[in-house]
Amino acid sequence: MDVSRFEKLSETAWRIxxxxxxxAPAIVYATEDLMTEMDDKVFDQVTNVAKLPGIVRASxxxxxAHWGYGFPIGGVAAFDxxxxxxxxxxxxxxxxxxxxxxxxxxxxxxxxxxxxxxLADALFEHVPAGVGSEGEIALDEQGMNAMLLGGAQWAIERxxxxxxxxxxxxxxxxxxGADPAAVSEHARKRQRREMGTLGSGNHYLEVQEVAEIFxxxxxxxxxxVKGECVVTIHCGSCGLGHQIGTEYLREMVLSAPNYGIELPxxxxxxxxxxxxxxxxxxxxxxxxxxxxxxxxxxxxxLARQVFVRFFAQEDLPLMFDVSHNTCKVERHAIDGxxxxxxxxxxxxxRAFGPGHDSLPEAxxxxxxxxxxxxxxxxxxxxxxxxxxxxxxxxxxxxxGAGRRMSRxxxxxxxxxxxxxxxxxxxxxxxxxxxxxxxxxxxxxxYKDVRxxxxxAEAAGLARKVAFLKPLICVxx
Amino acid sequence: xxxxxDRVATGRWEHFPHDADIGVxxxxxxxxxxxxxxxxxxxxxxxxxxxxxxxxxxxxxxEAPCLDLLLVDWLNALIYEMAERRMVFGAFHVKIExxxxxxxxxxxxxxxxxxxxxxxxxxxTYTELAxxxxxxxxxxxQCVIDV
Numbered sequence: 001m002d003v004s005r006f007e008k009l010s011e012t013a014w015r016i017x018x019x020x021x022x023x024a025p026a027i028v029y030a031t032e033d034l035m036t037e038m039d040d041k042v043f044d045q046v047t048n049v050a051k052l053p054g055i056v057r058a059s060x061x062x063x064x065a066h067w068g069y070g071f072p073i074g075g076v077a078a079f080d081x082x083x084x085x086x087x088x089x090x091x092x093x094x095x096x097x098x099x100x101x102x103x104x105x106x107x108x109x110x111x112x113x114x115x116x117x118x119l120a121d122a123l124f125e126h127v128p129a130g131v132g133s134e135g136e137i138a139l140d141e142q143g144m145n146a147m148l149l150g151g152a153q154w155a156i157e158r159x160x161x162x163x164x165x166x167x168x169x170x171x172x173x174x175x176x177g178a179d180p181a182a183v184s185e186h187a188r189k190r191q192r193r194e195m196g197t198l199g200s201g202n203h204y205l206e207v208q209e210v211a212e213i214f215x216x217x218x219x220x221x222x223x224x225v226k227g228e229c230v231v232t233i234h235c236g237s238c239g240l241g242h243q244i245g246t247e248y249l250r251e252m253v254l255s256a257p258n259y260g261i262e263l264p265x266x267x268x269x270x271x272x273x274x275x276x277x278x279x280x281x282x283x284x285x286x287x288x289x290x291x292x293x294x295x296x297x298x299x300x301x302l303a304r305q306v307f308v309r310f311f312a313q314e315d316l317p318l319m320f321d322v323s324h325n326t327c328k329v330e331r332h333a334i335d336g337x338x339x340x341x342x343x344x345x346x347x348x349x350r351a352f353g354p355g356h357d358s359l360p361e362a363x364x365x366x367x368x369x370x371x372x373x374x375x376x377x378x379x380x381x382x383x384x385x386x387x388x389x390x391x392x393x394x395x396x397x398x399x400g401a402g403r404r405m406s407r408x409x410x411x412x413x414x415x416x417x418x419x420x421x422x423x424x425x426x427x428x429x430x431x432x433x434x435x436x437x438x439x440x441x442x443x444x445x446y447k448d449v450r451x452x453x454x455x456a457e458a459a460g461l462a463r464k465v466a467f468l469k470p471l472i473c474v475x476x
Numbered sequence: 477x478x479x480x481x482d483r484v485a486t487g488r489w490e491h492f493p494h495d496a497d498i499g500v501x502x503x504x505x506x507x508x509x510x511x512x513x514x515x516x517x518x519x520x521x522x523x524x525x526x527x528x529x530x531x532x533x534x535x536x537x538x539e540a541p542c543l544d545l546l547l548v549d550w551l552n553a554l555i556y557e558m559a560e561r562r563m564v565f566g567a568f569h570v571k572i573e574x575x576x577x578x579x580x581x582x583x584x585x586x587x588x589x590x591x592x593x594x595x596x597x598x599x600x601t602y603t604e605l606a607x608x609x610x611x612x613x614x615x616x617x618q619c620v621i622d623v
Binding site: 039041066067068069070073093094095130131132133134186189190199200201239242243245246249250253254265266267269402403404406407408409433434435436437440 | 491493494495496497498522541545548549552555556559560562586588592593594595596598599600601602603605620622623
């Protein structure tokens with residue numbers, strides 16, 4: 001991306017003044033190197049988002065931003081219902097509430113390495129992953145409705161998790177306002193056999209070593225100890241969320257003219273928050289959030305079942321669970337006035353700073369854990385929300401490294417077997433049903449996650465707490 | 477198979493690059509043919525279509541206000557059927573008349589061992605969506621699929 005098209009606000013903040021129908025400026029947070037590496041489409045998309053009705057303050061892109069659908073991946077925008085604001089199915093995406101959770105263990109790297117292959121095999125065997133995989137939970141109509149309303153709380157009531165987990169999940173594991181009646185028969189059918197499955201693509205379950213601590217106090221509060229291992233799960237709302245995205249995008253594309261909305265891009269399909277369609281989508285999207293929260297809770301439970309076979313005392317307490325693709329109702333200060341906004345985060349992480357009243361007491365003084373997924377080899381980060389992120393980007397941060405290479409280019413560059421062997425030589429065991437899938441997700445296909453995270457910290461979006469290095473990766 | 481920059485053209489379909497996902501494109505002398513080829517491109521993003529045995533058929537009837545939306549609807553209908561029936565498809569027949577599409581997909585139950593599917597397609601998107609006649613007798617159908 002050509003940085004000369006931006007006004008440089010700082011070393012990590014770049015602004016585009018409103019032009020051509022933009023109702024607000026656009027701001028990208030990244031170093032010049034990352035800006036240069038970004039696709040030109042990020043410019044188009046972050047400015048297109050600023051053209052949507054009711055946008056508040058600015059359209060934002062995070063340091064891992066790349067070409068998405070309508071919104072850039074790594075896009076953040078908030079809308080005010082009272083000012084004609086919209087909710088956008090494209091601004092949430094197909095994998096509603098795709099996100100990350102991290103469980104703690106008290107196991108040292110040496111303990112895990114002593115059973116590394118057997119543990120990897122058992123996790124791969126026990127946690128359904130990849131295309132065509134099926135979970136063991138069959139949902140009838142009543143069960144489906146209960147799951148869509150209850151999220152992780154439903155999973156725990158069914159015995160797939162622990163009550164104490166809820167404190168460590170956004171919204172205590174259950175998005176309020178879910179409307180199962182707004183979820184179609186097709187979406188329900190796609191989900192019938194998919195509860196407790198990882199999915200495919202960039203979804204994974206990793207066993208990681210806490211390899212580096214950047215902030216001792218916050219790491220201690222989060223329960224992170226250098227040399228100990230954690231289990232991180234990245235997945236979303238499976239077929240149900242994908243179908244909801246598909247159906248509402250179409251409906252919003254066709255309905256936009258009726259609402260007097262001129263879409264700069266059909267993937268920015270949206271409806272006024274106060275419209276019947278907007279409310280219906282919000283109800284369906286919140287049901288999909290609950291599906292994702294239930295799904296991650298079940299997979300966490302499956303991981304616990306495997307670990308206890310190897311380490312009898314291990315109960316894998318949940319550190320935190322946070323989503324990347326959502327629209328959430330939040331209160332933010334705008335020009336000294338607190339307003340209720342509908343904050344879209346598309347491939348971006350909520351990052352509430354210290355003192356936020358939605359955080360559990362144990363975490364409140366330190367800020368919300370922000371979990372940054374890495375690739376199979378490059379590692380992941382735990383960050384903490386900071387107060388400066390609120391005025392910068394409605395308390396948001398990046399969500400991962402972001403791709404720098406297309407899937408096809410990746411398969412032309414690497415073979416799946418080669419990636420598996422190279423990572424094994426580095427002490428990382430990869431388990432996946434598809435070698436081509438592994439090649440497409442090769443670590444080199446992603447940007448330098450360290451540069452992305454450093455950029456987010458420098459921009460005041462979040463602060464670094466710990467670096468996690470993978471030992472086992474079960475790929476979807 | 478012919479490499480064109482960051483694309484691979486196989487017969488009359490090809491993939492084109494997208495940062496995170498995959499662009500699928502089909503060419504044909506008619507809209508029907510271009511649509512069939514774009515569909516093969518989508519299947520090839522998941523697996524090698526030649527590994528699919530054509531044992532079962534699924535029929536479709538769709539309607540949309542314009543040609544490009546018809547393409548997205550067709551691809552999304554296939555994605556739904558693949559997920560719901562746990563099937564993969566290897567051959568397609570499409571007939572488009574005005575704003576209606578009648579389609580048939582041939583395939584079999586997915587075998588993770590034999591097909592080794594690389595990705596699940598979450599949805600066909602409106603990104604880079606086009607269904608146009610580039611010049612007389614050459615139709616192009618394309619969009620990005622979210623994987």
